Amino acid sequence: MIEIYGRSFTYRAAYGRPPSGRVPEMMTLPIALLVALLVMSGLFSALETAYTSLTPGQVSALAENRGKRGKLVKKLNDRPDILLTTLLIGNNIANLGASAITTTMTLALFGNAYVAVSTGVLTLTVLVFCEVSPKQIALEANEALSIHSARSILILSWLLRPFIWIISGVSRTITRFAVGKERKLLTLENLLHHVKVAEGQGVVESFEEEMVRNVFRINDTPVEAIMTHRTELYSIDEETSISNALDGFLKSGHSRAPVMKSDSEHVLGVVTLGAVAAALKESPDSPIRKYATAPYLVPGTLKAHELFLRLKREPIHMAVVLDEYGGLDGVVTREDVMEEIFGELYDEREPTAEEPIRQEEDGSWIIQGDADFYDVNDILGLRLEHDSRTHTIGGYLLEKLEHIPKSGTTIELPEGVYTILETYRQRIVTVRFTSVDTDDD
Numbered sequence: 001m002i003e004i005y006g007r008s009f010t011y012r013a014a015y016g017r018p019p020s021g022r023v024p025e026m027m028t029l030p031i032a033l034l035v036a037l038l039v040m041s042g043l044f045s046a047l048e049t050a051y052t053s054l055t056p057g058q059v060s061a062l063a064e065n066r067g068k069r070g071k072l073v074k075k076l077n078d079r080p081d082i083l084l085t086t087l088l089i090g091n092n093i094a095n096l097g098a099s100a101i102t103t104t105m106t107l108a109l110f111g112n113a114y115v116a117v118s119t120g121v122l123t124l125t126v127l128v129f130c131e132v133s134p135k136q137i138a139l140e141a142n143e144a145l146s147i148h149s150a151r152s153i154l155i156l157s158w159l160l161r162p163f164i165w166i167i168s169g170v171s172r173t174i175t176r177f178a179v180g181k182e183r184k185l186l187t188l189e190n191l192l193h194h195v196k197v198a199e200g201q202g203v204v205e206s207f208e209e210e211m212v213r214n215v216f217r218i219n220d221t222p223v224e225a226i227m228t229h230r231t232e233l234y235s236i237d238e239e240t241s242i243s244n245a246l247d248g249f250l251k252s253g254h255s256r257a258p259v260m261k262s263d264s265e266h267v268l269g270v271v272t273l274g275a276v277a278a279a280l281k282e283s284p285d286s287p288i289r290k291y292a293t294a295p296y297l298v299p300g301t302l303k304a305h306e307l308f309l310r311l312k313r314e315p316i317h318m319a320v321v322l323d324e325y326g327g328l329d330g331v332v333t334r335e336d337v338m339e340e341i342f343g344e345l346y347d348e349r350e351p352t353a354e355e356p357i358r359q360e361e362d363g364s365w366i367i368q369g370d371a372d373f374y375d376v377n378d379i380l381g382l383r384l385e386h387d388s389r390t391h392t393i394g395g396y397l398l399e400k401l402e403h404i405p406k407s408g409t410t411i412e413l414p415e416g417v418y419t420i421l422e423t424y425r426q427r428i429v430t431v432r433f434t435s436v437d438t439d440d441d
Contacts, residue, residue, distance in 0.1 A: 027109070030101050037098040038130055044091035046134035047153065050145035051076065051083055055194070058143060072150040081172070085164045086157040095126060192216065214341045217374055223307055224300030225372075225391035226340055227321045227330035231425060235260045238268050238289035242279050245288045249273045256318050258331055259292040265328040267295045267320045295320040300329050308337045363435075366421075369394030369428035380433070382415050394428035 051073075054062075059077050062070035076083045099122060106118040138145055157164060192213055199209040234252045236245050236259050249257070255273045260266065269292025279291050296319045298307060307319060311334050323329040356371040357379050365380060369392060376393050377384060390396050397418055398404070401411055404426045411418040416435040423429055 027105065030105055034098055034101045034105075037094045037101070038125065041091055041094035041098065041126060041130040042134040044087050044094060045131050046138040046145060047149050048084065048087045048091070049135040049138035050142040050149075051087075052080075053139055053142045054146060062143060062147065066147055069147050069150050072154060073146045076150060076153060081168045082157055082164055083153065085167050085171070086153060086160055089160055089163060089167070090156065095130075098122065098126070210343070211341060213374075213378070214343075218305045218308070218337075218340050219303060221304040221340060221391070222300060223298055223302045223304055223319070223321055223332050224329060226304055226336045227300070227332040228336070229330045230265070230328050231427075233258070233331060236271065236288050237262055238287060238292075240288045241285050242276055242288060242291070243284040245271070246273075246276050246280060249276060256333070258295065258318075258320060258328075259288055260328075267297075267328055269293050270295050270318055270320070297322055298332075300324075304337055304340055307332065311337065360432075365433040365435075367393050367431050367433055369431060380435070384415065393431065397428060397431065 054073075054077060059074050063074040064070070066073075099119075102118050102122045103115060106114050110118075195204065195209050195212050198204045199206055204212075234248075234254050234257050236248060236257050238259050238261055240248070249255070256270060259268045259271050261268050268289055271288055271292045275291045275293075276288070279286065296314075296316045298310075298319045298321055300321050300323060310316070311319075316334075318331055318333050320331055321329045356368040357375060358366050360366060367376060371393050373384070373391055373393060373396060376382065384396060390399055397411060397420075400413060401409075405411070405420045405423065405428065407420055407423055409420040411420070414436075416433055419432040419434075420428060421430040421432055
């Protein structure tokens with residue numbers, strides 16, 4: 001005989017059933033309480049997943065667009081220790097209560113022999129209906145669940161505040177002992193990883209993902225990494241006549257060029273094709289220096305995004321880049337800066353260049369020496385250690401090799417094997433890369 005809620009009835013000690021063959025009338029209340037606790041367990045599990053799956057962008061959007069409840073969601077999200085402890089206390093109370101009621105009912109109706117069976121059934125029920133399913137739903141509707149539950153969670157956190165303080169204090173102590181005080185913050189690489197995941201899920205297009213990546217990385221890109229180096233620069237001597245300068249412009253296909261002082265690397269100014277054409281009728285034999293405008297000088301260490309802002313504010317199309325000694329290092333144009341964001345741009349007179357990074361049928365990669373170092377990392381999935389002044393794969397290999405290589409030179413590094421295919425004027429033009437994984441295959 002056992003007593004439940006003030007009423008006594010008998011059961012068979014082993015493998016028996018109640019004499020009446022039906023659930024006693026007083027079992028209605030325990031069953032209703034059990035169902036309520038299971039619903040609470042599922043709700044707390046869903047809310048835990050809903051809040052933890054909110055991205056920083058979602059939290060900010062809710063705070064800006066959903067009024068007081070959205071701001072409350074942000075407030076709760078800013079204190080994850082209080083939020084998670086509140087939800088976990090509620091979830092554990094519901095699960096423990098459901099387990100206790102199930103065990104008591106089993107003992108009252110069927111005896112000790114069926115306790116293990118009822119525990120297994122309860123565990124499966126909690127797993128499916130109170131854990132997995134609610135959390136999957138919460139992942140799809142995390143914003144709605146967070147908005148509608150924020151006030152209730154806040155009130156519950158006030159009621160449980162003494163327990164939360166104790167539990168959070170012990171938890172923080174254990175956490176600091178295990179992993180230290182350092183807190184993980186959102187980094188640029190993490191943000192770019194989220195954008196990459198969004199591309200994989202079809203939320204953004206591949207070209208949009210590339211543009212976002214380029215926009216953020218332009219903050220760390222110096223002007224010297226995107227300029228046209230002086231060894232490849234089309235320039236005009238100050239004594240060149242207008243007629244000869246026009247012929248040079250037409251052959252080169254450029255619309256602007258720096259004017260250089262004779263026998264030096266000093267830039268006198270910048271002249272445009274339009275100015276040369278306008279001066280042709282007046283004085284075709286006049287030296288070009290008379291029509292050159294003052295150059296806009298920038299250091300090579302200036303960041304590309306800062307130059308972009310200057311080019312937006314001022315009517316400047318070409319900047320002259322100086323090295324650390326004040327000599328000519330190269331030139332950079334608006335187009336050069338725009339290409340860092342949108343990719344290579346071509347006009348009707350400019351031939352289309354080969355892809356700077358392309359894969360061969362045998363799995364190896366053909367890489368142009370001036371290919372951007374970040375692009376090589378992204379496309380090949382590498383994380384190469386390099387000096388902060390290295391901006392191209394050619395510069396990376398020169399840094400590792402420490403001398404000017406010849407065509408056919410092989411460089412073995414931890415990530416794979418590089419073979420120099422072509423060099424020009426002590427510069428790496430093309431290289432073949434074979435990864436370690438490809439070699440193993």
